Amino acid sequence: MDSALTTIGLPAALGIIMLGLGLSLTIRDFTRLLSMPWTIVLILGCQIVLLPLFCFGLVLVFVTYFDLSPLLAVGMMMMAASPGGTTASLYSYLFKGNVALNISLTAINSVTAIVTLPLITGFALGYFTEGGSIGLQAGKMIQVFAVILVPVAIGMLIRAKLTSFAERMERPVKLGSSLVLVAVIIGAIAAEWENLPQYIVSVGLMVLIFNVVSLVVGYWAPRMVGTRRPEAIASCMEIGLHNTTLSMTIAITVLNSTEIAIPSAVYGVLMFFSAAIAGALLLRRDAREAEAEVAAAGG
Template sequence: MDSALSTVGLPIALAIIMFGLGLDLTVRDFRRVGEHPKAVLVALGCQLVLLPLVCFGLVLLFDLPPLLGIGMMLLAASPGGTTANLFSHLFRGDVALNISLTAINSVVAIATLPLITNLTIAWFDQSDSVSMPLVEVVKVFVLILVPVGVGMLVRSRSPQFAARMDRPVRIGSAVILALLIVGILLDQRDDVGGYLADVGLIAAVFCALSLMVGYVVPRSVGVADDQAVASSFEIGVHNGTLAIFVAVEVLGSTEISVPAAVYSLLMFPLAAGWGMAISRRRRLRSDAEPAVT
């Protein structure tokens, strides 16, 4: 990837996206965990335990090359993205729960992301070619947490400004992610056809399973429907920019970033389709209720 894009563009992109997340957050979002512990714990269990296991099973099933397999697991270990909040809002999920989950996940990922990624590197016996030093991981999450903190500070000092900036920052984040994806695909243009053949299907299957797991598991244990919708999008819409940044800047491999780039392209139509399916199910259920009574 072009050096200016990786050394300047990626950090700025990640900082803007995390600043936008901070504009949505307050201290109360962290306290809200105590109000809905069941929904939070089930969603985190899906995100931190079940999802990496599902992804690893798919990596083995599809027999991915080592670097692409590491890229898929890095993606699975990445927390939810800010776009999850937008999808949750569009399809009537509990957006407050989304915001709380994103905040907690971003902090917990400081430990879980390098753990899962390093275990995958060891599994594929790639420690000689790629590594994730602790110092670099700390730098990455400083880059994440500082903009989030600044965004939260701005919101506490000027809620009106934070509200006005919400839409522009979301649009800017989407544009930045699109540019990153284009940059990665151009950088890997000689191999992009093969990469899409290798990871296009697995990325789509993983996205679909992530969305379904995030909804079905919480509902099966009695979590409210709107909270299950929030969980679904939180688990199915990953922070692709973070995964790309770690792949390029920490692991030093554009190839490892390819699954996150492909996933980021596919997750928007898949998440939208899933949201419409949930909405249709809700309408059918509400139409049937009067007949039952």
């Protein structure tokens, strides 16, 4: 799709979102990682290594048994490789997670994705499209890196030099980026409206399976090694809520393929509902455990 809305609007929306993320970050956000190194390593290991491997296996099953198209397979891998979304912090706050950990994870994930996302996407293109005819050339990889890194760096620089201004601008920047993003997504969906039901049928079940597994792994992997509930909830939201804006931008503007963007679009809608359900279940579990502790103390 070559409309101005997607070729200009979507990169602009992502740039504003990443700028807004930079406005909320300081060097101190990165130093928080030093207080819980093994928790960070575990969470990042699940997000960067374990879940993309699971997604690859899942995609192979759907390619083999459900005739999944090569470009949709690439789209799934790209979505799985995308970092945690900025909304993970909001969900973590709503469901009593460690928001500071989310901020740090989102920051380091955004930087890590500069390397991992092009690598995994390039592998998927080569594997599923038999040679990667629309592979990531060096120029396109630099374009991806610039779209991610430069706005974050500018935002952090503004916050360091003009802290009061940065704090005042956080909300307007987030609101503006959200409005632009909604317009771009509507435009992208409208362009593929006739094919949308087919795409939902093609990837809906696969996206749902991956999303549920991401949320489950995100919570239980840290808990199994003794991590506290707030950090496990933060991990659950960070791993379950992907930055689908990023993967959609790369699919549409860098790879020139709306079809590759479809899994990210479906996941981007589904994840908000599934994460809310997961958060509500965790709150109920927390309440039951608290009641059990009170009953045990009274007995």
